[in-house]
Amino acid sequence: MIDLKGVSKSYAKGQPAVNNVDLHVDKGEFVFVVGNSGSGKSTLIKLLLKELDPTSGVITVNQQNLNKLKRRKIAKYRRGVGVVFQDFRLLKDRNVYENVAFAQRVIEKPTRVIKKRVPEVLTMVGLAEKYKSFPKELSGGEQQRVALARALVNRPAILLADEPTGNLDPKTSFEIMKLLEEINERGTTVLVVTHNREIVNAMKKRVITMKKGVIVSDEQEGEYHYAN
Numbered sequence: 001m002i003d004l005k006g007v008s009k010s011y012a013k014g015q016p017a018v019n020n021v022d023l024h025v026d027k028g029e030f031v032f033v034v035g036n037s038g039s040g041k042s043t044l045i046k047l048l049l050k051e052l053d054p055t056s057g058v059i060t061v062n063q064q065n066l067n068k069l070k071r072r073k074i075a076k077y078r079r080g081v082g083v084v085f086q087d088f089r090l091l092k093d094r095n096v097y098e099n100v101a102f103a104q105r106v107i108e109k110p111t112r113v114i115k116k117r118v119p120e121v122l123t124m125v126g127l128a129e130k131y132k133s134f135p136k137e138l139s140g141g142e143q144q145r146v147a148l149a150r151a152l153v154n155r156p157a158i159l160l161a162d163e164p165t166g167n168l169d170p171k172t173s174f175e176i177m178k179l180l181e182e183i184n185e186r187g188t189t190v191l192v193v194t195h196n197r198e199i200v201n202a203m204k205k206r207v208i209t210m211k212k213g214v215i216v217s218d219e220q221e222g223e224y225h226y227a228n
């Protein structure tokens with residue numbers, strides 16, 4: 001599902017942000033990526049979204065070698081990967097329904113499909129009743145649920161989450177992580193970058209620890225290690 005072989009990314013001279021990383025994530029896995037600030041986690045996510053190209057190495061996602069992906073196919077590729085960020089990134093002038101529907105409109109799904117699928121996915125994230133609300137009328141946790149619904153509406157095989165609970169209180173953070181777990185149990189491969197030690201230790205998932213661009217540990221049912 002996700003495969004990195006000898007992947008490095010340097011922004012400038014000096015230490016690469018990602019340094020000769022080998023990583024394999026199977027279909028259906030749930031993986032946390034942890035590590036100190038500056039250890040290369042966001043760079044890894046950007047490489048997986050082909051927002052950046054590696055300086056060397058091969059990245060394969062969904063059987064596609066990203067190095068070989070043609071420029072005109074990049075947008076289509078990204079639509080097959082769900083993504084959520086710390087800051088939600090919702091359209092402020094659109095309501096919940098429209099924020100989620102938008103992801104289907106850009107790929108020209110017929111209205112009848114959108115009318116069925118959007119309420120379905122809003123129900124999945126527990127927001128069916130708030131479909132008319134605007135982002136500013138929602139709590140942080142609710143906004144992240146909308147972002148998740150938008151990421152999932154086109155049924156991606158993979159969901160990438162970069163600090164999805166970074167702006168949320170502990171209780172809401174747990175709820176969002178439980179939702180990510182549910183999404184994973186329905187078959188989506190989930191990769192979560194986080195600093196949330198409590199959650200990582202509670203959830204007993206695979207934990208990959210990065211330090212200075214290198215994977216320093218990779219454990220099933222792992223814990224949050226401080227890799228100083």
Ligand SMILES: Nc1ncnc2c1ncn2[C@@H]1O[C@H](COP(=O)(O)OP(=O)(O)OP(=O)(O)O)[C@@H](O)[C@H]1O
Binds near residue numbers: 011016040042043
């Ligand atoms: N656009 C850029 N130009 C130059 N250097 C960059 C750029 N983006 C990141 N870096 C550097 O690459 C390294 C890894 O950064 P990255 O953002 O991937 O770390 P991170 O683990 O996601 O950190 P955080 O937990 O703070 O988000 C850091 O040394 C950072 O300064």
